[in-house]
Each structure stands twice: as C-alpha cells, then as structure tokens.
Amino acid sequence: MKAARNRKRTETCLQTSQSLEGRTLQAADGDLGVLEALCFDAANWVIRYLLVMTDGRLGCRRVLLLPHAVDDNSVHKRALAVELTRDQIEGSPPFDADRPISRAYEARYYAYYNWPPYWEIDPLAGLPLLQVPASVESPVRDSTGTLPRQNGLHHSMDLYGCEVIACDGSAGFVRDLVVDPRYWLLRYLRIETGTGTASRDVLLGVPWVSQVNWMERRVEVNQHCAAITHAPRFDASMGIDHEFEAQVRKHYGHPPRR
Numbered sequence: 320m321k322a323a324r325n326r327k328r329t330e331t332c333l334q335t336s337q338s339l340e341g342r343t344l345q346a347a348d349g350d351l352g353v354l355e356a357l358c359f360d361a362a363n364w365v366i367r368y369l370l371v372m373t374d375g376r377l378g379c380r381r382v383l384l385l386p387h388a389v390d391d392n393s394v395h396k397r398a399l400a401v402e403l404t405r406d407q408i409e410g411s412p413p414f415d416a417d418r419p420i421s422r423a424y425e426a427r428y429y430a431y432y433n434w435p436p437y438w439e440i441d442p443l444a445g446l447p448l449l450q451v452p453a454s455v456e457s458p459v460r461d462s463t464g465t466l467p468r469q470n471g472l473h474h475s476m477d478l479y480g481c482e483v484i485a486c487d488g489s490a491g492f493v494r495d496l497v498v499d500p501r502y503w504l505l506r507y508l509r510i511e512t513g514t515g516t517a518s519r520d521v522l523l524g525v526p527w528v529s530q531v532n533w534m535e536r537r538v539e540v541n542q543h544c545a546a547i548t549h550a551p552r553f554d555a556s557m558g559i560d561h562e563f564e565a566q567v568r569k570h571y572g573h574p575p576r577r
Contacts, residue, residue: 320575327338332395332558332559332560333497333498333499333500333506333507333558333559333564334394334395334440334497334498334500335495335496335497335498335509335555336357336475336495336496336497336498337495337496338503338555339354339357339394339498339500340355340356340357340475341353341354342354342397342399343397343398343399344371344384344389344398344399344400344401345398345399345400345401346401346403346404346405346408347401347402347403347404348404348405348406349405350374351373351374351401351405351408352371352372352373352374352382353370353371353372354369354370354371354399355370355371355372355381356369356370356470356474356475356476357369357370357474357475357496357498357505358370358383358420358472358473358474358475359472359473359474359475360472360473361471361473361531362471362473364504364505364506365503365504365505366386366419366498366503366504367381367385367386367437367472368384368385368386368448368472369383369385369386369389370383370416370474371383373385373408373409380414381412381414381416382408382411383411383414383428384401384403384408385432385434385534386500386503388401388402388403389401389402389500389505390402391500391501394500407432409567410431411428411431411432412424412427412428412431419472420472432473433450433521435541439566453577473533475496477533478496478508478531478538479493479494479495480493481493481531481536481537481538481539482536482537482538483508483510483523483537483540483547484537484538484539484540485540485542485544485546485547486540486541486542486543486544487543487544488544488545489544490510490512490540490542490544490548491494491510491511491512491513491547491548492510493508493509493510493511494509494510494511494520495509495511495539495555496508496509497509497522497559505525506524506525507523507524507525507567508522508523508528509521509522509526509553509555510522510523510547512547512548513548519548519552520552520553520554520555521547521548521549521550521551521552521553522551522552522553522559522567523540523542523550523571524545524567524568524571524574525573526574526575527540527541527542527571527574528540528541529541541574541575542571545569546571549570550567551563551566551567551569565572
C-alpha cells in the first residue's frame, strides 16, 4: 500500500456523502463489498475510515478501510477501486461495528498494514501539512503535547437528520454532507430549510459549526436563520463547481476564527 504522502491526487469534484455511500468497492483481485458510511473525526471533519460491508467471500462482515487506499481516479466512477487485495483486508484486525473505534484498535489496525498512524504523522489524516487547506484546524493537544485518547470518531449517518440551530433559532435539518475526496475532508453540511413547497436545500461550510450535541442531535452554527434560508439553492444533480462554491462563500462571508 502506497504512503499517502507519495500519492499524486487528481482534481476531483466535490461529492455528497450519500452519493458515495452504497457504492461498490473492488479490491485489487475482485469484488469487495459496499461502502456503508464514512467515519470522520468530529474535531476537524477529517474522514479517517470507510465503513465497508464485505461480500460473501469475506463472510459478510464490516471492515474499516483507509480512504487513501481508494484509487483517486475511481472516486467519480460507479465502483471505487481499492489498492489492497481481499486477503489483505480479510486478515485485518476484527472490527466490532457496534462499539466505538478505540485508539488501541487503531494502533493494531495501522500496525497490521505497516502504515504510520495519522496521529504520529499529521493529525489531519496523514497528509503533508502543505497539502491541507488552511481552513482546517488541528486538534488541540493536551499539556503533554499528545493527542487526546478519545478520538471522537462518528459515522456520516450520525449527522443525517440532526437539527441545525442558528444564532436565532432552528434553521432546518442536515440532509447530507459534502465531501472533498482529494483530501477526504467534509466541506459542507447540506441543510434542508423550510417545509413543504417552501423547502429548499442549501450548503453551509463546516467552519461555521460551533458545536454538535450528539445526544440531542443538534448542530449549533454561527449563522442566523435568514442567512441560511437565503443561501444559494443547492441542486445535487448539478454538482458543485468552483463558481457555485464562490457564491456560497460570498454569501456567508469569512467564518469566525476558533
């Protein structure tokens, strides 16, 4: 498996998480399974793992894959190509999808693939720091200079349906997420505002998120309802190009510094 820092990335359009979920994956030597969810770090919106349901050959079990094992050129295709064999994946440490991903499990996982852990290279996903967009912040280290043991990993589906709480009230619900597969980062929340015929979808950049209450399923954001409601309408069938992103950024202005 190639080191992430040596990989050349192609320019790839932003995609929604739900357009990625459900895609089939192909290992280097045949069919692998289906992508079920994206596992992301809630501290900085970095996608750490892909949650995959394997096919019958591997016993129909869930496994984790590093997103950087996916061939960049396959992200916009119907099947995602994985640069690992089925035997390599089958031999990975057993994973219990019903339990949180512990740091101890992550250490065994990275050791199995002989891959340097992301918390030892770069807390943003093992990418060279110069490749990481400046808008993404590193996790806060404790007084000893080490990362917290609780890695705060969540599934993409954990955000679906969460209520978006603006500075002055409810602004809608999270319908989807927008992913940048060049760096495997979550870029935007796709928010459904209004109800019935007044319903419309808009995007809001994750730097505007101030807090996520996972128990109450609420996402607090540093914006007002009117700004979110009147943001440029998002149509997933039209894709997300640089022009649309520029419109979104111009509408909201610069996000607050943390």
